[in-house]
Amino acid sequence: MLSRASRTLTRVGHNFIENVWRAGAMLRFFFVVLAASGTSVRRFRLVMREVYFTGVLSLIIIIVSGLFVGMVLGLQGFETLQKYGAQDSIGVLVALSLVRELGPVVAALLFASRAGSAITAEIGLMKATEQLTAMDMMAVSPMARVIAPRFWAGVISMPLLAAMFSAMGVFGGYIVGVVLVGVDPGAFWSQMQAAVDFQYDVMNGVVKSFVFGIAVTVIATFEGFDAPPTAEGVSGATTRTVVSSALTILALDLVLTAFMLRGGT
Amino acid sequence: MTEENLVEIDAVSFGYGRRPVLEGISMRMPRGKVIAIMGGSGCGKTTLLRLIGGQLRPSKGSIRVGGSVVHELDLEGLYALRRRMSMLFQFGALFTDMTVFDNVAFPLREHATLSEAMVRDLVLMKLEAVGLRGAHNLMPSELSGGMARRVALARAVVMDPMLVMYDEPFAGLDPIAMSVVGSLIRRLNDALGATSIIVTHDVVESLQIVDYLYFVAEGRVVGEGTPAQIRATELPVVHQFVHGEIDGPVPFHYPAPEYDVDVGLARARAEAAHA
Numbered sequence: 001m002l003s004r005a006s007r008t009l010t011r012v013g014h015n016f017i018e019n020v021w022r023a024g025a026m027l028r029f030f031f032v033v034l035a036a037s038g039t040s041v042r043r044f045r046l047v048m049r050e051v052y053f054t055g056v057l058s059l060i061i062i063i064v065s066g067l068f069v070g071m072v073l074g075l076q077g078f079e080t081l082q083k084y085g086a087q088d089s090i091g092v093l094v095a096l097s098l099v100r101e102l103g104p105v106v107a108a109l110l111f112a113s114r115a116g117s118a119i120t121a122e123i124g125l126m127k128a129t130e131q132l133t134a135m136d137m138m139a140v141s142p143m144a145r146v147i148a149p150r151f152w153a154g155v156i157s158m159p160l161l162a163a164m165f166s167a168m169g170v171f172g173g174y175i176v177g178v179v180l181v182g183v184d185p186g187a188f189w190s191q192m193q194a195a196v197d198f199q200y201d202v203m204n205g206v207v208k209s210f211v212f213g214i215a216v217t218v219i220a221t222f223e224g225f226d227a228p229p230t231a232e233g234v235s236g237a238t239t240r241t242v243v244s245s246a247l248t249i250l251a252l253d254l255v256l257t258a259f260m261l262r263g264g265t
Numbered sequence: 266m267t268e269e270n271l272v273e274i275d276a277v278s279f280g281y282g283r284r285p286v287l288e289g290i291s292m293r294m295p296r297g298k299v300i301a302i303m304g305g306s307g308c309g310k311t312t313l314l315r316l317i318g319g320q321l322r323p324s325k326g327s328i329r330v331g332g333s334v335v336h337e338l339d340l341e342g343l344y345a346l347r348r349r350m351s352m353l354f355q356f357g358a359l360f361t362d363m364t365v366f367d368n369v370a371f372p373l374r375e376h377a378t379l380s381e382a383m384v385r386d387l388v389l390m391k392l393e394a395v396g397l398r399g400a401h402n403l404m405p406s407e408l409s410g411g412m413a414r415r416v417a418l419a420r421a422v423v424m425d426p427m428l429v430m431y432d433e434p435f436a437g438l439d440p441i442a443m444s445v446v447g448s449l450i451r452r453l454n455d456a457l458g459a460t461s462i463i464v465t466h467d468v469v470e471s472l473q474i475v476d477y478l479y480f481v482a483e484g485r486v487v488g489e490g491t492p493a494q495i496r497a498t499e500l501p502v503v504h505q506f507v508h509g510e511i512d513g514p515v516p517f518h519y520p521a522p523e524y525d526v527d528v529g530l531a532r533a534r535a536e537a538a539h540a
Contacts, residue, residue, distance in 0.1 A: 125361075134358035137318055138351065139344035140375045 029222045032143060033151050039144040046149040047156070054115040054150070054217075055157030059164065061114055062107055066098075066165035069106060070172025073097055077173070078181050090183055091192035094173030095166075099196060099205040103166030105253050108212035110165075111158055112245035116220035119150050120241040123224025124234035132225075147225060151217045158213025159206050166205070204260045211252055216245045271296045271428060271460045272317060277326035278484075279312060286312050288484040289326065299454050299461040301471045303506065304481035310464040313481070314430045317462070318352055319343045331427060348376055350428040355436055357417035359405040365392070366401040369420045376424065391419040394456075395449055411442025415449065422453050428460050429453075435467040443467070447474045468507050472496065480506065482514075 040047050077093040123146065126132050132142040170192075177183040196202065220241045227237035272294035279287045286309040294300050302310050315321045316328055322336040329335070333346055351372075359368050369388045373379060379387070392398040395415040405413060414434060421429055431450060435443045451474040454461045465471050471478065472492040480488035480495075480503050488495070488503035498504060505513035525531045 129356065129361070130354045130358040131360055133320070134352070134354055135360075136320070137347060138372050138375065139347040140372075141344075145375075 025226070026218060026222045029225070030218050033148050033218070033221065036141060036143040037148045037152065039141075040148045040152050046145070047152045050149045050153030051157055054111075054119065054153050055161060058111060058114050058157070058161055061110055062161045062165050063168050065106065065110055066103075066168030067172040069102060069165075070094060070098065070169030070174075071176045072172075073102075073169065074173040074176030074181075078177060078183070087177075087181070087183055088187035089191055089195075090173065090177040090181075091170075091188035092195040094177070095170055095192045095196050096201060098166040098169040098173075099201050101205075101253070101257075103169065104162045104205050104208040104212060105249060107162040107165040108158065108209065108216060108249045109246055111154075111161055111213075112216045112220070112249065113242055115154065115157070116216045116241050116245050117238045119154070119217065119220040120224040120227070120238045121234060123147070123150070123221060124227035124229075124237050127225065127227060128229035128231075128234060130229075142225075147221045151221055154217030154220070155210065155213045158216065159209040162205065162209035162212075200260075204256075207260075208253065208256050211256060212249050215248045215252060219245050219248065269295050271331060272462070273329045274313075274317070275327050275329075277313075277316065277323045277328060279309070279316060279321065279323050286484055287316075287323075290481070290484065290486055291326075292479055292486065294460055294462060295477075296460050297454075297458060298476040299451060299463065299474060301463045301465060301475040301478045302481060303464075303466055303468070303471065303478055305466065305506070308481045309484055310466075310481060311432055314352065314432055314462065314464055317428075317430060318347065318350065348424065349426055350430065351421040351424065351426040352430040353414070353417050353421045353432065353434055355433040356410075357405070357413040359408075359413055359417055359420075361405050363405075364401065365397065365403050365405070365408070365416050368405070368416060369401075369423050371420065372424050387423065388419075391423050392416075394422075394453065395419045396445070409442075411438050411445065414438065414442070414446055418446070418449055418453070422457060422459075425457055426459055428462070431461065431463040431465070433465055434463060435465055435470050443470055447471075450474060466506075468509070472507075 073094045074090060077090045078087055081087045081089055081093065123132075126142075126146065132146065135142050135145060174185075174188060178185045178188050223237040223241045223244070224234075227233045270293050272292070274290060274292040276289045276291055277287055278285065278289055290309075290313070292300075292302075302313060304310055312321065316323055317330060317335065319335045319338065327334050327336070330346060331349065333342065335343070335346070338346060359365075360371065363371065366388055369391055370384050373384050373387060377384075389398055389401065392401055395418055397412060397415055397419065400408070400412065400416075405416070408416065418434075429450075434446050434450065438446060447470045450461060450463065453459070463471060463475065472495065475492060477491055478489060478495050479486050480500075482502050488498060488500045490498065495503060495507060498507070502514045504510070521527065523531070525534075
C-alpha cells in the first residue's frame with residue numbers, strides 16, 4: 001500500500017519537474033526566436049507566406065464559428081432580456097460578450113486547433129525527415145528561416161482573426177435579434193455604439209488576442225521543434241499543442257481579465 | 266595538419282550519454298579523394314559525419330576541416346565553414362513544400378546575391394549534371410527514391426563545396442539508380458575538385474568508385490586501404506564484411522544463454538540421467 005502511494009507520489013513529482021523543465025525550455029525558446037527574428041523583418045515575404053497558411057486559411061472556420069456563436073448569443077440573450085423588457089439591449093449583450101471575451105478566447109481556441117496543430121505537425125515532420133538538419137548543415141538557421149516567420153505570422157494573424165470572429169458574431173446577433181426576432185435595428189446599433197467603449201472594450205480584446213497569439217504560436221513552434229523525430233512523436237506533439245494552448249489561453253484570459261477589470265474601475 | 270589532408274580526425278571519442286560510440290578514432294581524408302567509411306549498422310559511421318559537420322562535439326580528440334578545429338568554432342565560424350561543405354542525407358531531406366528547382370536554388374538564394382536569371386542558369390546546369398533538368402518543376406512527392414537522391418545531390422553541389430559528405434547514398438535504391446548515384450558522386454567530385462566522404466555499407470558499389478576505405482567496428486578503425494588492398498585483405502572483420510559472410514567476428518547470434526538451457530533440454534537430459 002505504502003509502496004503504491006510512494007510510486008504515485010514519485011510519478012506526480014516527476015511529472016511536475018518535467019512540466020517545470022518544459023516551461024523553462026519554452027521560455028528560453030521564446031527568447032531565442034525573438035533573437036532570430038532579424039531575417040523575418042528583412043525578408044518580410046517569408047512572414048507573409050506564413051500569414052496566408054496560418055491566417056487566411058483559418059478564415060473559413062473563424063467566420064462560420066463567429067456567425068454561429070453570435071446567433072446563439074442572440075437567441076440566449078433575447079430569451080433572458082425579454083423577461084426584463086430589455087430585449088432592445090441585445091446588441092449590447094452580443095457585442096460586449098464578443099469583443100471582451102468570446103471573440104479573443106474562442107478565436108484563439110480555434111486558431112490553436114486549426115493553425116497551431118498544423119504548425120506543430122509541419123515543423124515536427126520537417127525535423128523527422130531531416131529537413132531542419134539539412135538546412136542547418138547549409139548554414140541556414142532553422143530558427144530564423146522556419147520558426148521565426150511562423151511565430152510572427154501567428155502573432156499578426158491572431159488579432160485579425162479575433163476581430164473577424166467578433167464582427168461575424170455581431171452580424172450573427174443582428175440576424176437573430178433584428179431579422180428573426182424583430183428587435184428595432186436602430187436600437188440594436190445605437191445601444192451597441194453607446195455601450196461599447198473603444199479603449200476599454202475593443203482595445204482590451206485586441207490586447208488579449210495579441211497575447212493569445214504569442215502564447216499559441218510559441219507553444220506550437222516549440223512542440224514541433226522539440227518533437228521526437230518519429231510518427232508517434234509528431235502525433236504526441238500535435239496533441240500537446242492543442243491541449244497546452246487551450247489551457248494556457250483560458251489561464252491567461254483569467255489573469256488578463258482580472259488586470260483589465262482592475263484597470264477599468 | 267598537412268596541406269594535402271582536407272579532414273583530419275585525431276583520437277576522437279564520442280558517446281550518447283553513457284553509451285560510447287567512437288573510441289579514439291583517427292582518420293585522414295586527402296583533398297580531391299573519395300573516401301568511404303564502412304561498417305555495420307550502429308557502429309558510429311553517421312555519428313562521425315555529424316562530428317565532421319559540427320552537429321556534435323567530440324568528448325575527446327579533435328577534428329580539423331580545412332585547417333579549422335570544428336568543435337572550437339563559434340556559430341558564426343561554424344556557419345562560415347558549412348558554406349564550404351555540404352551533406353547529402355540518407356533520404357535526400359528535400360524541402361517538401363518546394364519544387365525541385367527551388368530546392369536546388371535554396372542555398373544560392375540564401376547565401377549568394379545573384380540575379381534570378383543567374384540562379385536559374387546555375388540550377389539548371391546542376392540539374393542537367395544529375396540528369397533531371399526536365400524534372401525541375403516537379404514536387405519532391407512526385408519523385409522516385411533515386412530521383413530524390415539525385416536532386417539532393419544537385420543541391421549539395423550547387424555551391425561548389427570543398428567537402429561533400431554522403432550519408433548512406435545507396436540505401437534503398439535499385440541497381441540502376443545505385444549505379445547512377447555512384448557514378449555521379451565520382452564524376453561530380455572530380456569535376457568540382459572536391460573531397461567526398463561516403464558513409465555506406467554497400468561494399469560492391471563503394472569499391473568501384475572510392476579511392477580509400479576505412480572500416481569501423483565497435484567505435485574503432487579495424488581496417489583501411491585502397492579498394493585493391495581491401496579486396497585482398499585477410500583481416501577477419503573486413504573479410505567477413507566484404508564477402509558478406511553470415512557468421513564471423515561479427516556474430517550472427519545476439520548474446521544469449523545456451524539454446525538447450527533456454528528451451529529446457531538441458532534440464533530434461535539431467536532428469537533423464539538422474540532417473
